[in-house]
Amino acid sequence: MSDKKEGLFARADEVLALFRQGAEFTHELLRENERLRRQVATYEDQQLAASDDRAWEKLRRELLARIQNLEGEKQDVLDRLRAVEAENRHFAERYLEIEEENNNLASLYVASYQLHSTLDLSEVLQIIVEIVINLIGAEVFAIYVLDEKTRGLSAVAAEGRDVAEFPEFELNVGPVGTAVASGETTCAESLGSDDPRQPIVVIPLRVQDRPLGAIAIQKLLQQKESFTALDHELFTLLAGHAATAIFAARLYSQSERKRNTIQGFIDLLTK
Amino acid sequence: MARHRILITEDSPTMRQLLVFALKRLKDVEIVEASDGMDGLRKVTSDHFDLALIDINMPVMDGLKLISLIRGEESLKEMPIIVITTEGAKEDRERALSLGADEYLTKPIQANRVLQVAKSLLKID
Numbered sequence: 001m002s003d004k005k006e007g008l009f010a011r012a013d014e015v016l017a018l019f020r021q022g023a024e025f026t027h028e029l030l031r032e033n034e035r036l037r038r039q040v041a042t043y044e045d046q047q048l049a050a051s052d053d054r055a056w057e058k059l060r061r062e063l064l065a066r067i068q069n070l071e072g073e074k075q076d077v078l079d080r081l082r083a084v085e086a087e088n089r090h091f092a093e094r095y096l097e098i099e100e101e102n103n104n105l106a107s108l109y110v111a112s113y114q115l116h117s118t119l120d121l122s123e124v125l126q127i128i129v130e131i132v133i134n135l136i137g138a139e140v141f142a143i144y145v146l147d148e149k150t151r152g153l154s155a156v157a158a159e160g161r162d163v164a165e166f167p168e169f170e171l172n173v174g175p176v177g178t179a180v181a182s183g184e185t186t187c188a189e190s191l192g193s194d195d196p197r198q199p200i201v202v203i204p205l206r207v208q209d210r211p212l213g214a215i216a217i218q219k220l221l222q223q224k225e226s227f228t229a230l231d232h233e234l235f236t237l238l239a240g241h242a243a244t245a246i247f248a249a250r251l252y253s254q255s256e257r258k259r260n261t262i263q264g265f266i267d268l269l270t271k
Numbered sequence: 272m273a274r275h276r277i278l279i280t281e282d283s284p285t286m287r288q289l290l291v292f293a294l295k296r297l298k299d300v301e302i303v304e305a306s307d308g309m310d311g312l313r314k315v316t317s318d319h320f321d322l323a324l325i326d327i328n329m330p331v332m333d334g335l336k337l338i339s340l341i342r343g344e345e346s347l348k349e350m351p352i353i354v355i356t357t358e359g360a361k362e363d364r365e366r367a368l369s370l371g372a373d374e375y376l377t378k379p380i381q382a383n384r385v386l387q388v389a390k391s392l393l394k395i396d
Contacts, residue, residue: 103382106292114285130285133357137379223359223377 205243280311293382308332342371351392
């Protein structure tokens, strides 16, 4: 009897399981049905929208207007992008220009600082030599000083050759003498000359329009391809500041000698 | 303490000042100057440096001798060295590089070029 009961319960469970599966399947079918109904409704609406020529024309005009607006917006954006790119390029170029100006100013500052850092004539001359080698890039050159009495220019410092190898000049004679007399820096096209009488650059040194001497460059370093804007700025700086530095050093030397002489007399008198 | 220490060994005060100007644009850097090869050797062997700039033509001891002595020291084998010189010939460059220099710059010096090379060797952006 109990076996029969268990058998009945088992069959009841099976039937219930079947009913449940059937119910789930029905729910799924109902959901799918709903989805399809909604889709049909959407298609019917779209069909209605283009159901007549006027509606189509209206839709077409609206879409065209929208396209035109978007094209306009796109052009605006592209124009703005081009403007920003041009501005960026301008800023980049300006940045490079400013970098170069900074570098040049640094060189000019260092040259000026060093020239006025001492009152010892030999040190001043050495500094001028360093500036011409390191900042301009000259290999062979001489620094000339004018003798006020003889009006002759003779080399007092040099690089690349012995100072004695550089010829003397008279004022107003030859490229060096002429440049010193006129006060105009001369700069030849070539980057080197074998003739010490024909330097490629002559920078006249003047203090308050009084000629004092000159820097005569004969040859540039191998790797120096041409003169730059900075080189010309340095020529101008040297023409004034190197001259002032030499003048001040000579004046200081003379005044020191006089002071020592006077001090010697005072010491003699007070003994 | 500064992030980078740089030694400049150069006998010309004008060049030293210009190099200091250029390198001071690096952030957090300490620069030490030496006026000849012997002074440079004393400083480089007694303290740590991240980079050395060495002129070739110097009194007491020239730059090439200094470079070979530096590279002879085990602790200094990896220190980057920039050579600065008036000599532009290819063989001079090759000689300096064969002795252990990492970069070779010729005078007249461009400050921005020095900065660019220093940044590259110090691995700074």
